[in-house]
Amino acid sequence: MSSFSRDHDRDSSETFGERWNQFWFTPSSPLPCSVLRICVGLLVVAHFLDLGTGLNTWFARDGILPPAAVSTLLTLAEGSETHYRYSYLGHFPSSTELWIVHGLAIVVALAFALGLLTRISGILTLVAVLAYVHRVPQVAGHAEPVLSFLLGYLCIAPAGACLSLDNLLWKSKTQIPPPNESRHAEREFACQPSVAANISLRLIQVHLAMFYAMMGLTKLYGDAWWEGSGVWVLLAQTQSRPLDLTGLRQLGQSGEYLLNFWAHAIVYFELAFPILIWNRFTRPLLLVAAIFIWLSLIVASGLVLFGLTMIVANLAFVPAASFPSFGLRTSPANQVNLA
Numbered sequence: 001m002s003s004f005s006r007d008h009d010r011d012s013s014e015t016f017g018e019r020w021n022q023f024w025f026t027p028s029s030p031l032p033c034s035v036l037r038i039c040v041g042l043l044v045v046a047h048f049l050d051l052g053t054g055l056n057t058w059f060a061r062d063g064i065l066p067p068a069a070v071s072t073l074l075t076l077a078e079g080s081e082t083h084y085r086y087s088y089l090g091h092f093p094s095s096t097e098l099w100i101v102h103g104l105a106i107v108v109a110l111a112f113a114l115g116l117l118t119r120i121s122g123i124l125t126l127v128a129v130l131a132y133v134h135r136v137p138q139v140a141g142h143a144e145p146v147l148s149f150l151l152g153y154l155c156i157a158p159a160g161a162c163l164s165l166d167n168l169l170w171k172s173k174t175q176i177p178p179p180n181e182s183r184h185a186e187r188e189f190a191c192q193p194s195v196a197a198n199i200s201l202r203l204i205q206v207h208l209a210m211f212y213a214m215m216g217l218t219k220l221y222g223d224a225w226w227e228g229s230g231v232w233v234l235l236a237q238t239q240s241r242p243l244d245l246t247g248l249r250q251l252g253q254s255g256e257y258l259l260n261f262w263a264h265a266i267v268y269f270e271l272a273f274p275i276l277i278w279n280r281f282t283r284p285l286l287l288v289a290a291i292f293i294w295l296s297l298i299v300a301s302g303l304v305l306f307g308l309t310m311i312v313a314n315l316a317f318v319p320a321a322s323f324p325s326f327g328l329r330t331s332p333a334n335q336v337n338l339a
Contacts (some may be wrong), residue, residue, distance in 0.1 A: 023202065024198065024199060024202055025195050025198065025199070026195075026198055027193035027194055027195050027197070027198060028193055028194070028197050028198040028201065028320070029162075029191070029193050029197065029320035030157060030158045030159065030161040030162055030191060030192075030193070030194060030197040031162050031163075031191065031320040031323055032197075032201060032315065032316065032318060032319070032320050032323065033154060033157040033158065033159045033161075033197050033200055033201065034115070034159055034160070034161060034162035034163045034164060034191075035163070035315060035323055036150065036154060036159070036204075036312065036315055036316065037112065037113065037115065037118065037122075037154055037159040037160070037163075037164075038113050038114075038115075038163065039312040039315065040112075040113075040147065040150045040151060040154065040309075040312060041109055041110065041112040041113025041114070041125070042113050043143075043147065043305065043308060043309055043312060044109040044112070044113075044125055044128075044129060044147060044151070045106055045109045045110050045113065046305060047129070047143065047144075047147065047305055048102065048105050048106045048109060048128070048132075049106065050305070051102075051132055052102060054139075055098060055099065055102055056094040056098070058135075058136050058139055059089045059098070059132065059135050059136060060089075060092060060093055060094040060095075060098055061089075061090055061091065061092055061093045062093045062094055063094065063136075065136050065138065067087075067090040067135075070135070070136055070137070070138070073138065074137065085134040085137070086134060087130075087131040087132070087133075087134040087135035088101070088131055089101070089131050089132065089135040090135055105125075105128035105131075108121050108124045108125050108128060109121075109125045109128065112124075112125045114164070114165050115159070115160040115163065115164020115165050115166050115167065116164070116165040116166060117166065118159055118160025118164060118166050119155070119160070122151060122154055122155045122159065123155055125151055126148065126151040126152055126155060129144060129147055129148055129151060130148060132144075133148070141303075141305070141306065142303055142306040143303075143305045143306040143309045145211075146211065146306070146309045146310065146313055147309060149204070149207050150204060150309075150312075150313060153200045153203045153204045153207070154200060154204075156196055156199060156200045156203070157196055157197045157199075157200030157201070158194055158196055158197055159200075161191050161192070161194075161197075162191040167191070201316050204313065204316040205277075205316050205317060208313050208314070208316060209273065209274035209277060209278075210274065212270050212271075212273040212274050213270075213271070213273075213274040215270045216267055216270030216271035216273075217271075219266075219267050219270070220267070224263075225263055225264075225266075225267050227260075228259065228260030228261075228263045228264055229259070229260075229263065230263040230266070230267075231259050231262045231263040231266070231300055232249070232259050232263075234297075234300040234301045235248070235259075235300055237301075240301060240302040240303075241300065241301065241302050242298070242299060242302045242304075243299055245299070245300070262296065262300075265293070266293055266296075266297070269286075269289055269290070269293050272286070273286055273290070277317060283317060287314055287317060287318065290310070290311065290314050291311055294307040294308075294310050294311050295307065295311075
C-alpha cells in the first residue's frame with residue numbers, strides 16, 4: 001500500500017471520528033428535551049386516562065386475562081417459554097387498591113410533564129407504561145412502543161433543566177448567574193447546554209428514523225399498500241374510524257386515484273424519512289409533511305394517541321432555536337448540529 005493510500009485512509013478515519021464525536025457528544029441546549037418532556041408526559045396522562053375505562057376488565061388480576069393465561073398465550077404465540085415480563089398490576093384484583101395504583105401512575109406522569117422531580121418521575125412513568133404493556137400485551141396499542149422509547153431516552157437527558165418546577169423551585173436557587181447579571185437571569189443560567197441532552201436527542205432521532213423505516217418496509221410485505229388500497233382498508237373499519245369517508249369511492253375513478261395517492265404518499269413518506277431527515281434542506285419539508293400525514297392517518301384510522309405521539313416525536317429533529325425562547329437564553333453554539 002502506498003503512502004498516499006495510508007494517508008488517505010488515516011484522514012478518512014480521523015474525519016469519521018471527528019464527525020462521530022460531533023454527532024453524539026457536542027453539548028446542546030436541553031430546551032428541546034424539556035419541550036418533549038411536557039408533550040410526552042401529557043400524552044402518557046391521556047393514555048392512562050384512556051386505559052382507566054377498561055382497568056378492571058383487562059388489567060386486574062381477576063380480569064378477563066389473568067397473569068397465568070397471558071403467560072400461556074405468549075408461550076403459544078412465541079413457540080417457546082416466554083421471556084421475563086414483570087408487571088406490578090398482576091398483584092391487584094378488581095379493588096380500590098388497583099384504582100389507587102392507577103391514579104398514582106397518572107399523578108407521576110403529570111409530575112413528569114410539569115418537571116417535578118423529573119429524574120424520579122420520569123423513571124416511574126416509564127415503569128408504569130411498561131407495567132400496562134407487560135400485564136396484557138395482547139391489548140397493547142401502537143403508541144406504547146413509541147412512548148416507551150421516548151420516556152427511556154428522556155430519562156437520560158436533563159429534561160427538567162428548562163420549563164420545569166424543578167428549575168423554578170430548586171435549581172434557580174442553587175445556580176449562580178454570571179457577574180453583572182440581574183437576579184431574574186438565574187433561571188436562564190440553569191438551562192445550560194449539556195452532552196446528555198445531545199445524546200438523548202440523538203438516540204430519539206436514530207430510533208425514530210429506524211421506526212419509520214420498519215413501518216415503511218412492513219407495508220411492502222402485503223398487497224394492500226402496493227396496490228394503493230391500504231387507506232381504503234382503514235376507512236372501511238367502521239369500529240375505529242372517526243369519520244365516514246367511504247363516500248370517496250362513490251366519486252368513481254377520481255376517488256380511486258385519490259385513495260391510491262393517499263396510500264402511496266404514506267408509504268413513500270415512511271421510506272424517505274429515515275434517509276432524507278438527516279439533510280438540512282429536506283428536513284423541514286419532511287417535518288411539515290409528517291404533520292399532514294399523521295393527521296390524515298388519525299382521520300382514516302382513529303388512532304389519535306399514536307398519531308399525536310408520532311407528531312410529538314418528530315420534535316426531536318427541531319433545533320432549539322426554532323422553539324420560542326420562553327425567556328431562556330438560546331445561542332447558535334448551543335444548538336444540535338443536524339447537518
